[in-house]
Structure formats: structure tokens, C-alpha cells
Amino acid sequence: MLPSDLKPKQFSGYPPQAKKLVTDYLETLRRLPLSFLPSLLREAIEYDFKFPVERKTLERELSKLDSLSDAKIKEWFKEFQQIRLSPALEHSDWVNAPAQFVEQLSAHLWTTHQMDAFRKAALDYGDRLRAAAPPELPALPRLWITIIGQGVATHDAPLFRKLRPHGAYFSRVKPENGLNVLLDAIAARAKAHPSAYGHWYIDGGQNADQHPSLTCVSYGGLETARAVLMAKMRTEIEKPGMGPEALRTFLGQIRPADLGLGETGDAVLDRFQVKLLTEGSGTQVFSTTFAQWAAREASRRAQPLTLLVRFAPRQRQRPMNELLSGSQAQAELDPAGSLIDADIGAYYNWLNQQRLPGAEQSSFLAWFENHNEALAIGPSMARGTGSTTAATLAELLAWMS
């Protein structure tokens, strides 16, 4: 089936708000090429479970496409039209299973050496869309904080090496009560500027605080869900004929209730957390990976005004000889390795912030927990500088604002 054949009844399986959205724009969808449309439907089918910023972005995209003349549509999608699809892809149920289509499309593009052409088409489309419908600036400048090194006494290599060229490095930070200072600061921002899913606190361990105005996600808080997921995966893996691709399809079908989530009454956040565990690689086993990926996904999807990410020690990767020796030691933590993971994680958090609207007005603080080192980036902080001035974290925040 081709997009031009679309009819409203084909969307009967979509959640209610998603169904309304796509049927409102059905004429527009009919004009789009099959190499592109399922990617859009993959987002649309999740509309009921999307964050407010995502909804607005999708609505703006559809509205822009709706406004384009046939000639403009042809021009915008010329590169996508040149992508050759297989009959199997054309005959697949891309309306009801757009995510599976996109996965199969990806394999097809690699196999037929069209990945580079598709990648260029996607990048060019993104550039056109941004130029034609610029994203909205945030309601207030973003403030993101990353706390690294929990449980580490000393370290060898210098910290924040990748961030230092972009901000000011402070080597005499007063660490007393630092975590509470930072948590109070983000809670105060959230209270002063209420915004649904606008203010986040992600912890690689247990959330230290659960302020109601913050969207809180933690590795520790999902311990039961992770255990249930691992058990399900083991069961699936043992089934005959199971392979990585079938396992991925299975994971894509998991819903919050399957993992014991869904009692908070926040279906959007529950879905988000399930995706962290089922789509993220390594998020099920390493807390540092979980914290970094959760921040990345929150950044990409919810575009937080405020984000505090606190890394915690992950479990130690046991070497082969230790595993073979058969010792049943309790899983130990690896604070030193986790510091290295978190240091690059802080850099990736900053990179993700820079990809969002209003980046030039945003501020970013990275702090080595309970120690004297911090790195501050923002419009008021000189790049590539160092300071030996003694300062509290509250003072650093004040200087950044």
C-alpha cells in the first residue's frame, strides 16, 4: 500500500489523540513518500504518550507540511522519492507498525547501500524544517547540572577535560551541603516557573529528594522493573529461533504494566521509563549508562528547562578469570570507573544542551560531588579559564545566572 491510498479507518488502532491528529492531517500524509511517512507515523502513534514539547514539535511539523504546495512537497521530498524500497516494505503494515517498518527500512538501506543517501535526505529535510518553522525558544534560560564522582575519594586524571575549553574551571569549591544546595536550587526554579515535564532530576542511584514539581527518574527506583525485564528477556532468549532482531521486537512491545509500572498515574513518564530500559543499550545493567541515556532522552524529547543529573557508582565488570573461578561474590561497585563514565557523561549532557533552542543563553554546571572541583559554562562565564577563588555552589549558581 502507498501513502496515497490512506483512509481514516486504517488508523482505528491508534490511541485516541494520535488518531485525531493523523486523521486531521490525512490529506497531507497522503502526499508524502513511503520512504519518509512511517518515520512520521512512528512519532504520531505515540502522541498520547509524548511530552508537551514533543507534541508541539510534531504539530508544528504537520502544520508546516500541510501548508506546502504540491510543488514544494515535491521539492522537499525529492531525495526521499529517490530511495528505492523493496516490495516487502511496501506490503508491510507500516500504518499500524511504523516502528517495525523503520527498523526494516534501516536494514534495507544498509543492505542496498542507500544509507548515505537516506542520511543526507533526512539531514536536508531537518534543515529545511528548522528554517521554515523555527523551534520555539525556552520560557527561561536552561540550567543544567551534572554531579559526578559519588563515592570517589581521589582520582588520577584531570576532570572535565572536554568541558574546560567551554567554561570556567573552579578548583576551590566549598562542597559542604552541596547536593542539597543544588537540589533546592532546581526545586526553587521549578516552583517559580511551573512547566509540565520542564524540570528534571535524574539519579543513577536513588533519588535523594522527590520534590513534586520535579520530574524524577532514578536507576534505583526502577530496580524491580529492571529485574522483571531481565527475567523476561532470559525467558525469551531461551525460546527456539530467538535472535537479536526478534528480541528487539519483543522489547518494543513491552508496556509499563508488564514491568510493574503504571501505578503512579503518569502514563507519559511510565512509557518514558520503559523505553529507557527497552531501547537503551546497557541501561539495564550499568547505572552510569542509565543516567547518561536518561539525560540524553529527556533532553531530546522533553527539552528540560532545568535538569540535574547525578551519577552514582555502577557495578564492577568482573574479569574473565574471576567469573571462571566460580566465586559468587556480591556485585561490587566500581567508583573509579564510574567517575570516568560520568565525566564523559557530563560532556555529553552539555553537548545535548547545546543542541536545543536557546543554547547560547543556557548555563551548565558540572561538580565533582563532595569535592572542590566544578566547571561552569554560560553566557557570564569566561571560556577556557580557571579560578582558584573559594566559592560555594550557591555562589557559582548566582554567578552563572
Place this chain on the structure above:
Amino acid sequence: MSAGMTLGSTLFHSSALARAVTSSKKRKVIVITFGGGARDQETFAPEGQENIPHLIRELIPQSTFFTQVVNRGILGHYVATASIATGVYETINNFASIAPEHPTVFEYFRKDLKRPATDAWVVAPSNGFNRIGASSHRSYGSDLGAGVILPKHLLSAAISGRNSINFESLLRDNYETPLYTPNLAGNSLQIRQLEEVLKLSLDDFMSHALMLSSPDELSVFIARRLMRQLAPSLLWITLHDIDIAHAGAYSLYIEAIRRTDRLCADVWKAVQSDPEYAGKTTLFILPDFGRDSDDDSSGNGFQHHRTGDALSRTTWMMALGASVREGVVFDRPAESTDLLPTLGAMLGFSPALAHGKPIPELS
């Protein structure tokens, strides 16, 4: 300079094939690929050099180094390694146990040079790699392929009967689906390989494994055992520890790069100290491809190789040893499929169906 030397050097440059034919009986080649890919910023860029002290200080000065080796094919480890081995960008399913469609280096080598099965070996990670020794091509195939040893299969046989959950991470086949650990079949065959080829009992094997920290260390142990027992002329080692990067822990990725750096140096030392190999072996080292750049928003930096961006497609290669110039760097682009035709020119076989081109600086 004597006339004889002048004539000799003219011939040397004008007839690589003739040279290859006359010397190929003594010539040996070892290829080390990294399944996992490593980015320049963690290896050869100034900030990454601390992770590869052996490559930088010991091997680079002895090598011809290519700074831009591009992989234009599918960025999955099995299919990419198969592409390097066939000189054609293979399109087989990366996660299936399928033979490459085009003849492999091992088949060309054995068929054209009439070499026995014991003269070509692969030591590789598990799963799909068990088919990498021979293609499904009708004119070639398994009768002309390499012997394939999968150290994780050997381990699986050795720990058979114990609680497999404890060994999940050890027997993990690929890091792209970190929790997926397929059943590894064929234990009896693997044990026979241990005893007949490697001259190792199961107990000896386990006691060696108990001294090693990673599957790649086990692979190098097996490779060295093969060198001692059979001295194959063509030995292909695929390392895989670096691919732990898919689990998202940067420190483990760096640790694996450092281990791989050390293991490459260990193999080179083994070559130098073994009379069967010293002075007549050329060693090639290359990652199968790179990893995603930090700047591409569709990826997640070092963790994966899914974007197809330039950094994930571009890597490097070094060659050192017999007939290779030392301390030379070439910045011009080459492709990873060029390795097989280059080996053909060196060893004197004709890779008729390969798409890559011999690298003139090495051929």
C-alpha cells in the same frame, strides 16, 4: 651501486607478482582486526595516544601507516569483517550464521597456492563468525576454507554444566544487544579441536583461561598456540573486547582499547621470537570501522556505530614486518576492501572476484 642491484631493484618495483610467487612459500601474513571499532580521539589523535602506548611507541615506528581507511559497507561487525575478508562489501545478515557470498582470502590463498587446510586459520568471536572461514560461492566453499577457532565456544564447552547465568557476560556474543547470549552449540567438535589441533586438554585450557582477564586475551592465547603447533602462513585474529562500548560505559571502552593495544604488541613480540615467523611475516592491524562521532545528534557518541557518519566509517590500518617500509604515513584514502587484493599481490594469489584494489604502497 652495481648493475645487478639496479636491475634487481627495477624488477622489485615492476613485478610485485613475480616477487610474490618466488617468495610466497616462505611468506606469512597475520591480520588482526578489531571488531568494535575505535575512534581517532581515543587512539591516534593527540588526546587518545595515552591509550595506545604500544602502538604509538613500538609498532608505529616500524610500520607503514594509513590514516584513512574507509568502510563503505554495512557497519555491523560480522558483515564488516566478512567484507574485509572477501574484498567485497557483503550484504549478509549481521546477526545470522551465514557464510559470506564471495570467496574469502582463505579460499583464494588455499586454492591458488595449493595450501593444505592447516595453513590458514581464523580465531574469532562466536556466533556468525563461525562461518567466516569459507564462502558459499560455488567455485570455492568450505573444502578450501580456513579452520575457524571460536575461543568462546571452547569456553562454553569447558564450563558446560555450570550455571550459565554466571557466565552471561563472558559468553556474550555481541555487545550490540548486551543481554543477548545465545546457546553455543557444537561442544564435542570444539573439544576435539582443543585436543587435536591445539594439543590442549580441557583442564589445561581452563587453567590457562583462569589466568586471563578477557575473551580477547583468550583469543591471543589460542592464536599463539596455533602459531606454535601449526605455524599457519595465513592467520586472521578478530578481537572484540572494545565493543563493550555498546554497554555505554566509557571507562570499559578505554580499558578495552588499552588491552587491545597490549595484545597487538604481544602478537608482534610472538612473531619476532618464533623462528617460523621472524623475518618473514607481515602483520596487518585494522579496526573493522570506527564509532559514531560526538557531534552527530542522531547517535550517542562512542557508544554505537549506527549513524553512518564519516567518523563511524573511517578508521586506520598499519602494516609492519616483511617487505613493509618503516615509519611511513599515507593520508590518502584507502578502503577496507583493499586489504584482500593487497594480500593477493603479496602472497601471489589472484582474488578474481574482489572489488577492492591492491594498495600500491604495500603490493
